Amino acid sequence: xxxxxxxxxxxxxxxxxxxxxxxxxxxxxxxxxxxxxxxxxxxxxxxxxxxxxxxxxxxxxxxxxxxxxxxxxxxxxxxxxxxxxxxxxxxxxxxxxxxxxxxxxxxxxxxxxxxxxxxxxxxxxxxxxxxxxxxx
Numbered sequence: 001x002x003x004x005x006x007x008x009x010x011x012x013x014x015x016x017x018x019x020x021x022x023x024x025x026x027x028x029x030x031x032x033x034x035x036x037x038x039x040x041x042x043x044x045x046x047x048x049x050x051x052x053x054x055x056x057x058x059x060x061x062x063x064x065x066x067x068x069x070x071x072x073x074x075x076x077x078x079x080x081x082x083x084x085x086x087x088x089x090x091x092x093x094x095x096x097x098x099x100x101x102x103x104x105x106x107x108x109x110x111x112x113x114x115x116x117x118x119x120x121x122x123x124x125x126x127x128x129x130x131x132x133x134x135x136x
Contacts, residue, residue, distance in 0.1 A: 003087040004079065010091070011076045018069035022062050026120060029058040033124055037131055044132070051128045059121040063112045070106055074098060 032054045040047030071093045078096050079087065104110050111117060 001084055003089075004082065004084055007079050007087050007089050008076060010089070011072055011079060014091070015069055015072050015076065018065045018072065022065045022069070025058050025062045025065070029055055029121070029124060033128055037128075040132075048128065048132050051132075052125060055121060055124050055128070059112070059117065062121075063108060063117055066114070066117060067106065067108055067111050068093075070111070071096065074106070 033051055036047060036051045040050070075091070075093060075096045098106065
């Protein structure tokens with residue numbers, strides 16, 4: 001049982017790291033958005049592009065981290081049901097057996113438009129457009 005617990009702890013630490021990376025990316029996205037606005041200050045199309053580019057890049061990276069996190073959760077479940085003698089400490093995601101009904105939830109574009117990623121970045125993009133083009 002000790003080998004299984006050690007392997008599960010290894011996987012859990014990766015899952016935690018992916019969640020922390022996702023959280024940090026969201027913080028950086030907001031920080032860059034505010035910094036560019038502070039320096040640009042006016043409704044400038046170049047400033048909008050400079051603000052939107054990092055947001056979109058962070059959106060892709062955040063999606064990638066969430067995709068990896070979901071795959072490691074699947075690995076966690078796979079290891080959880082293994083016998084103690086079958087524990088080999090493999091972290092290879094290609095060996096994980098995924099139920100065919102759940103394959104869609106591991107796809108990049110399904111995660112890109114998921115309810116855990118899409119609203120945050122849409123709000124950031126909408127906020128950017130409102131800040132630059134709506135006069136208060």
